[in-house]
Amino acid sequence: MRNNRLHRAFTALPFVALPGGASAEFESIVEKVEDPAAGFDHLWFEVMVDITIIGVIFALLALYFLFRYRRRSPGEEGTQKPLSNLNIIGWALIPAFVFMADDFYMAAKGWQLYDTYRRVPENSLEVKLESAMWTWDYTYPNGVKTYNELRVPAGQPVVLRMTSRDTIHSHFIPDFRIKEDSMPGRVTYMWFYPQKPGEHIVSCAEYCGQLHSRMYGKVIVMPRGEFDSWYQAEAAKLDVKLTKLSDNRGAGQK
Amino acid sequence: MSVLKEWIFTTDHKKVGLLYLIGSMAAFAFAGFSALMMRAELSSIGPTITNNPGDYNVWLYFHGAAMILGFQIPALTGFLANYLVPLQIGAKDVAFPRINALSVWLFYMGLILALLTFVVPDPPDVMWTGYPPYSTITFANTALYTFTVLLLGFASILGGVNFLTTIAFMRAPGIGWNQLNMFTWCTFAAFILQLIFVPVLGTAVTLISLDKYLGTHFFDPSSGGDVLVYQNLFWFYSHPAVYVILLPFIGIVFDIVATFARNRIFNYKAAVYGGVGGILLLAGEVWIHHLYVTGMPDWIRVGQMVTTLLISIPVGLLFISLVGTLYKGSISFETPMLYALSVVFLMLIGGLTGIPLAIVSLTLHVSDTYYIPGHFHYVMAVAGTFAIFGGVYYLFPKFTGKMYNEFVGKLAFWITFVGVNVIFFPMMIVGVTEGMPRRYWDYAQFPGAEPYQYWMTVGAAIIGVGFLLVLFNWIHALFAGPKAGNNPWGSRSLEWTTTSPPLDHGNWEEVPKIEEGWGPYEYGTEKT
Secondary structure, X not given: OHHHHHHHHOOOOHHHXXXXXXHHHHHHHHHHOOOHHHHHHHHHHHHHHHHHHHHHHHHHXXXXXXXXXXXXXXXXXXXXXXXXXXXXHHHHHHHHHHHHHHHHHHHHHHHHHHHHHHOOOOOOEEEEEEEEOOEEEEEOOOOOEEEOEEEEEOOOOEEEEEEEOOOOEEEEEHHHOEEEEEOOOOOEEEEEOOOOOEEEEEEEOOOOOXXXXXXXXXXXXXXXXXXXXXXXXXXHHHHXXXXXXXXOOOOOOO | OHHHHHHHOOOOHHHHHHHHHHHHHHHHHHHHHHHHHHHHHHOOOOOOOOOOHHHHHHHHHHHHHHHHHHXXXXXXXXXXXXXXXXXXXXXXXXXOHHXXXXXXXXXXXXXXXXXXXXXXXXXXXXXXXXXXXXXXXXXXXXXXXHXXXXXXXXXXXXXXXXXXXHHHHOOOOOOOHHHOOHHHHHHHHHHHHHHHHHHHHHHHHHHHHHHHHOOOOOOOHHHOOOHHHHHHHHXXXXXXXXXXXXXXXHHXXXXXXXXXXXXXXXXXXXXXXXXXXXXXXXXXHOHHHHOOXXXXXXXXXXXXXXXXXXXXXXXXXXXXXXXXXXXXXXXXXXXXXXXXXXXXXXXXXXXXXXHHHHOHHHHHHHOOEOHHHHHHHHHHHHHHXXXXXXXXXXXXXXXXXXXXXXXXXXXXXXXXXXXXXXXXXXXXXXHHHOOOEOOOOOOXXXXXXXXXXXXXXXXXXXXXXXXXXXXXXXXXXXXXXOEXXXXXXXXXXXXXXXXXXXXXXXXXXXXXXXXXXXXXXXXXXOOO
């Protein structure tokens, strides 16, 4: 029964069921998963270059004007002439179209990355998250629960289906460049792609009262094998409890 | 006693304006003090000056609410609008002087209510955004927040009715729409936004108090409500509110730059109809960028990413006009001009760092980190405050008849200018690199943020010194400043044609005569 459940949790994961020899297939699957965090770093850099260029142009122009046209005698006045109608329209439309082109370019790039952020890969490990003041409660597909500690295997995308018991929280993992609010009455989701074993901070990013700043936990990325044995051991504990409960039936029950 | 009575019951737009100035500066002082307390707390990891995160949350609530609703909006649409608009359009007063007096009374009542934060038990800790369900389940006094917002909002609505009527119908004969000062245009646009959007905010905060105190379930999902309705209502007002602040402050910056460059506004029509008009058109279609990580449907997130990016077009046109006004000018660098030019610089940084925030996929990481307060302090908070201070310096000779000390003015400017950059630039960096989330009383899980936090606190102390120096300069000049002439800056604009200070009621002996071809920025032509 337990093995069945565990198996069902990973049916979307061909490479788990595959024997060790099929490493070529394993590689091809991993390559298909685009990492939004890497996409973020790339687009962020691009946008920074873009805005720095615009900023430097405006700043240098302003500084040059300030120096070149400084007042030389007290009674002096500026000598700018009114613009002709053609100039008025030109100086409005041309910059407007230049800005608009840049806007659309960035919107397209942003949308593309957003698509990666929102399209959950098929082989993801799905974990349920229920947040509350001030804790993160995770439930794995086999019923294992953890608190403020999300253990995940390296090399498999993880999707969180999130809701909240009391107020709004936001599950923020800075290292994976992702956050999404969890709130009562709605289910939201986020996914991320842990590739190397390690520990990452999860911290609340939506103000939730007194201990908002203390509402943090860890994402622990474990090597595949370690994760599997941890996962099975935890599931076994769960089954032991269930058996015990069923052994001690209350009075009057069959 | 009679002096007090005269000020309280005044219907003169200039006195009402000055009352707004005094009240908003008081709000600025208290909100600034809470900022210093927060910075002191954050200077190192662990409890620094208070063991109680609740204290920090109250300071943070008060800092945000009072700075936006008690300082910036009243200083710009209360003080500057009241003082300048009738003078710039050659009117004797606003259209409804008694309603004007009522709005300043409501403003003071709102201010007193806000200051009760420091007196009542369980003061509000709901942040200036007041998101439910937290604001409806907290033990804190959310009603104080609701009624502060309602009073200040009501004052804004009355101001909107008043100023739209005044600008539309009370211009001196001969002043057409294309001869208005940029500040008047921007005030006109800002009040259109206030009139449309403030009622939505009023609704949102009222529903919160109904939920909390009368047991309704607007935002309670367990009874069929929805928590996100509030955030939509709130930001439907509060993003346009950013432009309610931005428009008047960029308007006063235009007027200051034109005066001290003694030059016409470059491409005035593009600035007014493209810049100000474009912002009016787009203001109400971008609020979702505050809800990028709340699980709103993807189509609206992507849609409003595009509208938000398009805001760069009107803002860009305003920028081109602003920088272009320097071209072939005759530029001098008195204190108001330094503030105005620094606003150009601050807005350049703040505006451009807003572009990644428009892009929904980048916001998934930086939303609710220190990058956000870094960005909006540059573009709105500090730029707006510097524009207000520049405006007060600019008008100081007009409303007091005295001149401030130029050296102290410039010294104080440079101290504050250094201070704000020491705070807010590292703030943006630590938000992106460390992912340091905002609204944190402590940050043990982000040890990498500590050096940044330390220097930000140093910056806050520098700003504190700078602002005290400004205050000293003003008060000293008020009592001991040398007499200023009627037009110390050599401006062509109408407000400088009257005496300093202007006549008590009526502003001019007779309605100013407007010659054909007159304009507030017609420099380099024969004086008429």
